[in-house]
Amino acid sequence: MKNTGIVKKVDQVGRVVLPKELRENLAIEKNDPLEIFIDKNQIILRKYQYHKACMITGKVSEDNKVLANGKVVLSREGMEILSKEVGKINVYI
Known part of the structure; x- marks a missing residue:
């Protein structure tokens, strides 16, 4: 797993903003669905295919x-x- 060096805080309602550079790199656009996985103590987001x-x-x-x-x-x-x-x-x- 690659470390991006990016640290984000969770807001009051549990949201985390994905940085623009990350969204562009992964071709994630507005309203794209993301899959959410849990692996032990990690949360994994993947663009839904x-x-x-x-x-x-x-x-x-x-x-x-x-x-x-x-x-x-x-x-x-x-x-x-x-x-x-x-x-x-x-x-x-």
Whole structure:
């Protein structure tokens, strides 16, 4: 585990502000859901990855690619299937 050197206080209602640099580094944006885990005496926050199921195969994997600002999620197999299908389409502009 990496120490950031950042120390924050908990406010009256139990909130802790995540510093901007940390949010940017982890691609955490306003209203992003975070998962909360407890490991012995540690609290672990992780960006919730509910968009990890491939839209074509349904496969859930950390290797899936998230595209179009999270609107499209594809596994390697899903990308191959989509690529073949798109190759069959004649596009006229």
